[in-house]
Amino acid sequence: MLSIFDQGPPPPCPAPFNLAAHVMRHARRQPDKVALSVLRPDGAEEWSYARLEQAILGTATGLLQAGLVPGDIVLMRLGNTVEFPIAYLGAIAAGIVPVPTSSQLTEPETARMIADLSPAAILRAPDVACAPHPRQIGIEALNAMHALPPADYALGDPERLAYAVYTSGTSGKPRAVAHAHRAIWARQMMVEGWYGLTPEDRLCHAGAFNWTYTLGTGLMDPWAIGATALIPEPGTDIAALPGLLAAHDATLFAAAPGVFRKMLQGAGKLDLPALRHALCAGEKLPRALHESWTRATGTELYEAFGMSECSTFISSSPAHPARGEALGQPQVGRRIAILGLDGPVPQGQPGTIAVHRGDPGLMLGYLNAPDEAAARMQGDWFLTGDQGAMAIDGQITYLGRDDDMMNAGGYRVSPVEVEAALIRFPGIEQVGAAAVEVKPDTYIIAAFYTGPAELDAAALSTYVEANLARYKQPRAFVHLPALPTGGNGKLLRRALPAYFKAPQP
Template identity: 75%
Template sequence: MLSVFDQGPFAPCPAPFNLAAHVLRHARRLADKPALSVLQGDGSEVWTYARLESAVRGTGTGLLKAGLKPGDIVLMRLGNTVEFPIAYLGAIAAGLVPVPTSAQLTAPETARMIADLNPAAVLRDPAVACASHPLQISSASLLEMHRLPPCDYAFGDPERLAYVVYTSGTSGNPRAVAHAHRAVWARQMMVEGWYGLTADDRLLHAGAFNWTYTLGTGLLDPWAAGATALIPQPGTPPADLPALLRRHRATLFAAAPGVYRKFLHAGPLELPDLRHGLCAGEKLSRHLHAAWETATGCGLFEAFGMSECSTFISSSPSCPAQDGALGQPQPGRRTAILGSGGPVPMGEEGTIAIHRSDPGLMLGYLNAPEETAARYQGDWFLTGDQGTMSENGQIRYLGRADDMMNAGGYRVSPIEVETALAAHPGITQAGAAAVEVKPDTYVIAAFYTGPEELIPEQLQAFASQRLARYKQPRAYVHLDALPMGANGKLLRRALPALFKG
């Protein structure tokens, strides 16, 4: 059997369509229900569905009054406040094309984006760095727009451009990824295939408002389901999250693995309302997964995705991961493991790919048709990530193709090495990379954090019980912290420079 998962397509996106209208389609029926609670210590700032939709559509009116026209691109340089998702949906409601970006970007980085995008305006918090642009609309002006009359939703072809996001740049320069309005329709496949989300849920996401993981999983998806989103106020430390989950009766919790790691240091966890946790952003280690389930008695379900297609492989309450696998493609997805000649036999390593017909797949890289075409192999979009598929559709994740290590002629996944080492009681987090010890000679080195430096011989003995000889690190480096990107992902490419062998 070939490594292809295909259980039939998801329902087609209706036309005409507007992403913001879909997200807020329950607003009139649930006018007085809390759509969002910004958690502030013992209290919270509550946004009802009526208040939320009024602010969104008022913002749409204000942006049009500022001279913007449907189809115009607007760069978002806003901070970690509720104004971020409101401006994002307001722009889309009015037919504009927002580009959400991290507040951590520098002015020179935004200058390159402005040259790339040629935006009609920049939505700007003065405290957030940004290069010059002739039309900058301040966050104070955006707040004033909340009170304006509502704009009409700009309905149209679900295939038209809705928003642009930038990749993290881990494989080179960040790319501008263009998404259609239909992308939010495709996110419904996550409800069954990852979340188990219902209108009665209260989903607490530990991320910032201006992170795309929070924007999708923490806000848009709960609102599209008629649920309540819970977001801690900026600066809330992970150690405070258990108390917030209890106090605000969260039923679902979403975060990146690094947050779960810090969360578990808070001590005994009594979370009577929590059904399960959701995890994405980087590979979840088996050790961390087991530690969470032991501490809380709740399941933890992870998802794999990317800027070009959000999450499309995941475990879920209805389909848990098996034997260390990541999960399986969500119902409605068509996914394969490819070699150079097409889908590989079941169990064989290859590149994880998703069919071009997936409604959540990007339109392409903005103004880069050749670069877009290079990511396809026939009708399959190549993620650049390696994996294997079992006969029941479960996919084991092996890491980025460009992260794969080659030591002594063997290809080794850093994920496998890191997972094995993470089980050591003295290791908090592990990273693995091939390092050059003499010209053209590479060995696997393990980099780790923990309370204290461990004896290399003991680590070697620990690894020998869990890894084949060719997979075992030949060197161990204790660090105060592993290099992480702005999105919280481990930067494996930065590890070799830290090697002191």
């Protein structure tokens, strides 16, 4: 049998359609229910469904009154506050195309995005770095929009562009991944296939408002089913999370592996009486960490695999637990294959994980880079660049990347982008970047370079802080007489970690 998972397509997305209207579809039925609680040690800031929808549709009105029109692109440079998802959904409600970005990006990084996108406006918080742009809408103006008369949802073709998110391209140049309004409809396959989410749940996500993992799993998906989202206030220490989960009756908890690891450090048992289970994504979940969580909490931890181009589409869940070392299985409604050079490989054989072009969650393409999107297609299949093997029951075991993309702290980073920033530093002749393991299951980005002499690490750190977002910055710098290369002289990035020596405790 070939490595193809196909149990039939999901229901088609209705038309006309609007992503934000789908997210807020329960607001009129349950206006007084708490949609969002921003958790604090002494309580919570609560937003009802009615208040949340009013703020979203008021923002839609305000953006249109500011002169923006449907189809305009707006770059989001907002911080880790509730204004982020409100502005995001407000833009989409009006038919405007938001591009959410990490607040960690530096001014030079945003300058390249502005040149790439030509946005009509920037939605901007004053403390978030951004290159100059003639039309900026500040946070005070955005907050004032919450009270404006609500706009109508801009309904239309579910295939039209709704939003874009940046991802590290294999070329080293970040690409804007364009998604249709139907992307939120496709996320319903995750509700049963990963979350086990119900309208009665209180789902806490440990991430920031302005992280796309939080935006989807922590906010939009609970709202779309009528549940309550819980988000710790900015600056919450990870050590405080168990107490917040217990105090606010969290029934589901989502985070990246690094958060679970830190929560368990020095902990015996974690008393989380309301918790049904936890959800993990962002990077591969080590089996030992999974087992430690289960022992400490008495609850399961369900893992999901995905990417910016298609969100998560392989996962374990209460209905379909993972077996052994497997990630889980494709969510029902997905069509997933493991491909070799000639198409799907026999079950049990390794190959590239691929998503069928008909998946409603698959991107429209890369903005301004159609050739790069076309290069990732093999017939009707979109190649993820990740290797896996499919068992006879559809469960997929993850076997790693087939390129040099790095994953440190849950963010995928292109080594080419890091290298391009560092090669401009005086005294560096050649440079290579790789993720290195500093302790079991903990990775950082390290930069390996050649030059006449070893350079001051503090100066290098200061330089990358000004030129790369924090999650892209190398935490270690290693001077070498030469970088490892292959027979054709090409840098062997996979050989670099062997040259790294972790500091001794």
